[in-house]
Amino acid sequence: MKNVIKAATCAMLLSACASMEPDGPTAVAMVRPASGSQVRGEAKFTQVGSRVRVTAEITGLSPGAHGFHIHEKGDCSAADGMSTGGHFNPQSKKHGAPDTPDRHAGDLGNLTADQSGKATLSMMVDGISVGKGMDGVIGRGLIVHANADDLKTDPTGNAGGRYGCGVIQ
Numbered sequence: 001m002k003n004v005i006k007a008a009t010c011a012m013l014l015s016a017c018a019s020m021e022p023d024g025p026t027a028v029a030m031v032r033p034a035s036g037s038q039v040r041g042e043a044k045f046t047q048v049g050s051r052v053r054v055t056a057e058i059t060g061l062s063p064g065a066h067g068f069h070i071h072e073k074g075d076c077s078a079a080d081g082m083s084t085g086g087h088f089n090p091q092s093k094k095h096g097a098p099d100t101p102d103r104h105a106g107d108l109g110n111l112t113a114d115q116s117g118k119a120t121l122s123m124m125v126d127g128i129s130v131g132k133g134m135d136g137v138i139g140r141g142l143i144v145h146a147n148a149d150d151l152k153t154d155p156t157g158n159a160g161g162r163y164g165c166g167v168i169q
Contacts, residue, residue: 042057055120066144095151096151141165147160
């Protein structure tokens with residue numbers, strides 16, 4: 001009986017492993033302060049099949065929600081982060097929540113900072129890729145905003161100033 005249970009367990013594990021897609025290419029954005037803030041951290045983008053896993057750890061935030069978006073240009077030269085342009089939107093869609101099909105490709109929703117100002121995020125996203133093509137994020141900007149993204153106001157989500165800026169590389 002023990003051998004039957006072991007065999008069944010092994011079969012289930014092998015089946016589960018076979019259905020998992022291997023991780024593909026990765027890219028990282030080092031987020032630096034903008035607009036006089038203390039915001040900094042790192043975000044990682046990993047291709048997993050047709051989706052992208054986004055993980056982030058950001059510090060220096062005020063407690064609460066902060067908009068988190070991929071922007072058109074990988075240019076953090078402006079002190080206020082405005083050199084990154086608008087949200088990355090290759091399909092010309094309206095602004096929306098990251099789990100809805102009708103949204104900018106760069107709409108990643110909100111980071112939520114704890115009382116110490118630290119926010120972590122782990123999510124899977126459709127509509128982008130870790131590459132340089134039309135839907136590619138490499139060479140684009142990543143912005144952490146001052147306020148929460150309301151997930152509906154077009155084109156910005158009413159998320160306020162740009163407090164952190166990074167280039168996805």
